Amino acid sequence: MFRENNEHLQQNLFNNLFTMDSRLAKKLEKSWPAFFYEHVFCKIDESLFSPLYCSDNGRPNFPVNILMGLDLIKEIRGYTDEVLLEEYAYNFQISYALGLRTLEERYFASRTLYEFRARLYNYSLEHPEEADLIFTQFEKLTDHFIKVAGLDTDEARMDSTQIMSNIKLAGRISLAYDVLVNGIKVPISLKMQRPKGLKSITQI
Structure with missing residues (x-):
């Protein structure tokens, strides 16, 4: 039966964070888990996944x-499933990022994660006409990141992998300039082989 998780919004005062040294607690609240919790975990729309359950x-x-947060952390940190589950059990930073303030507050067996992935896969096979649930969630997170960062999506960086580019509005001169600037910034680790008789690059 589907039920949304809102328990992280009201924390128990007597948790690991409460007993932690105040200096470490302040440092934790300024580290990546705090950012992940606020801008990723809290923005996951669980209702999207309600069709997976009765x-x-x-x-x-x-x-x-x-579960979604764990899979995102796995990709961000480059964990295997085995390492991911171990980090979830013993790493308080991971717990904090997922809205948990006490280690092993939400224990689950590894098959729970695998069954969730299987549900997603089977749902996509059974409903090919509908949007992929993971991709839909990714789009929602992307929209949030764009809003928080104050990005203008009419023009995009050439090295952007998440924000869809639109080079048509930039024009040929702007595009040529961007390519030239990026070319100049490339570290000269690979020595340019000059053709015979060519004394300098200005002769090209």
């Missing part, structure tokens, strides 16, 4: 935002 029967699902 609406009125069975045990409540394990929180989707935690």
Whole structure:
């Protein structure tokens, strides 16, 4: 049975963060887990994944935002599944990023994560006409990042991998300039081989 996870919005005062040295707690609140919690975990739309579960029967699902958050952390940190589950169990930074303030507050077996992935895969096969749930969530997060960063998406950086580019509005001169600037910035680690008789690059 599908149920959204909002428990992270009201924390128990007697948790690991409460007993932590205040200096470490302040440092943690300024590190990547705090950013992840605010701008990724809290922005995961669990309702998107409600079709994966029964609406009125069975045990409540394990929180989707935690499972999705774990898969995102896995990709960001380059973890294997084995390392990911170990970090979730013993690394308080991972717990903090997922809205948990006590280690092992939300224990789950590895099969829970694998079954969630299987549900996503089977749903995409059974409903090919609908948008991919992961991609839809990714788009929502992207829209949030654009808003927070105050980005103008009419023109995009050439090295952007997440914001879709639109070079048509830039024009040929602007495009040539961007290519030239990026070319100049390339480290001269590979020595240019000059053709015979060519004394300098200005002779090209």
